[in-house]
Amino acid sequence: MIQSIGNKSRSIEVAGGDNISPSAGGNSLRIEGISKTFVGGERVVEALRPVDLSISAGEFVCFLGPSGCGKSTLLNIIAGLEAASSGNIIVNDKPVRGTGTDRVLLFQEAALFPWLNIQKNVEFGLRQAHVPGKKRAEIARHYLDMVNLSGFENSYPHQLSGGMRQRAAIARALAIDPDILLMDEPFGALDAFTRDKLQAQVETIWSATHKTILFVTHNVREAVALGDRVIVFAPRPGRIIRDFHIDLPRPRSLEDHHLG
Numbered sequence: 001m002i003q004s005i006g007n008k009s010r011s012i013e014v015a016g017g018d019n020i021s022p023s024a025g026g027n028s029l030r031i032e033g034i035s036k037t038f039v040g041g042e043r044v045v046e047a048l049r050p051v052d053l054s055i056s057a058g059e060f061v062c063f064l065g066p067s068g069c070g071k072s073t074l075l076n077i078i079a080g081l082e083a084a085s086s087g088n089i090i091v092n093d094k095p096v097r098g099t100g101t102d103r104v105l106l107f108q109e110a111a112l113f114p115w116l117n118i119q120k121n122v123e124f125g126l127r128q129a130h131v132p133g134k135k136r137a138e139i140a141r142h143y144l145d146m147v148n149l150s151g152f153e154n155s156y157p158h159q160l161s162g163g164m165r166q167r168a169a170i171a172r173a174l175a176i177d178p179d180i181l182l183m184d185e186p187f188g189a190l191d192a193f194t195r196d197k198l199q200a201q202v203e204t205i206w207s208a209t210h211k212t213i214l215f216v217t218h219n220v221r222e223a224v225a226l227g228d229r230v231i232v233f234a235p236r237p238g239r240i241i242r243d244f245h246i247d248l249p250r251p252r253s254l255e256d257h258h259l260g
């Protein structure tokens with residue numbers, strides 16, 4: 001079921017003053033009949049009933065639902081970290097199997113390498129992709145600037161706050177220029193104040209980069225504050241029960257009473 005909240009005609013402001021439609025780039029991701037049943041000895045858990053979903057390039061989609069409804073399982077399948085029991089993941093019209101640099105998954109705990117400084121952490125994926133040193137440094141600086149971490153290039157993860165570490169992880173993910181950013185409760189471990197600030201920052205980053213974002217949350221307010229769409233899952237066995245289109249103007253303020 002598709003429902004709509006807010007004003008239908010909407011565009012977003014991007015740096016340089018252009019007005020673009022956030023879903024102008026065609027289909028980015030198709031989830032076709034994806035199901036998952038975990039089998040471990042005697043125990044069989046039907047985590048996901050077949051899920052079908054089409055997501056446009058540049059859309060910001062939130063997966064909302066109670067604990068255990070299969071949100072993380074679906075995100076892991078899209079990331080290629082978990083095999084589905086049935087169905088296909090189609091990215092840019094091609095079926096994908098396994099992980100790829102077109103999709104990057106961010107977790108609740110920023111998974112930075114503790115032995116590398118922030119600059120080197122952000123450069124890591126670029127090094128793997130054999131991007132030359134000067135170019136790597138330039139790209140890393142660009143994204144560190146985007147997440148307001150300029151000046152912390154030489155710091156190590158343990159010297160940063162949780163919110164700063166999560167911002168560094170976002171910069172590292174963006175540096176490899178994925179089509180799709182998969183965010184699994186990325187702010188779940190942060191205090192409310194930091195969380196609010198990072199939500200606003202993610203909205204700004206999304207507007208500037210036009211990435212397709214899939215964002216898992218338990219929090220209705222967070223989902224409505226961030227998403228173009230909020231996909232609501234039912235408890236186990238996980239399945240989609242609602243597909244809300246959120247047409248509230250951006251940037252959205254968390255104090256906006258429409259979000260309540």
Ligand SMILES: Nc1ncnc2c1ncn2[C@@H]1O[C@H](COP(=O)(O)OP(=O)(O)OP(=O)(O)O)[C@@H](O)[C@H]1O
Nearest residue numbers: 038040045047066067068069070071072073074236
């Ligand atoms: N590796 C696994 N083996 C067996 N069961 C699993 C495995 N991973 C997840 N499950 C089960 O699948 C169901 C869905 O789990 P999942 O983590 O996807 O839910 P979720 O909606 O992301 O929950 P939460 O919001 O608490 O993270 C749960 O019942 C969970 O116990």
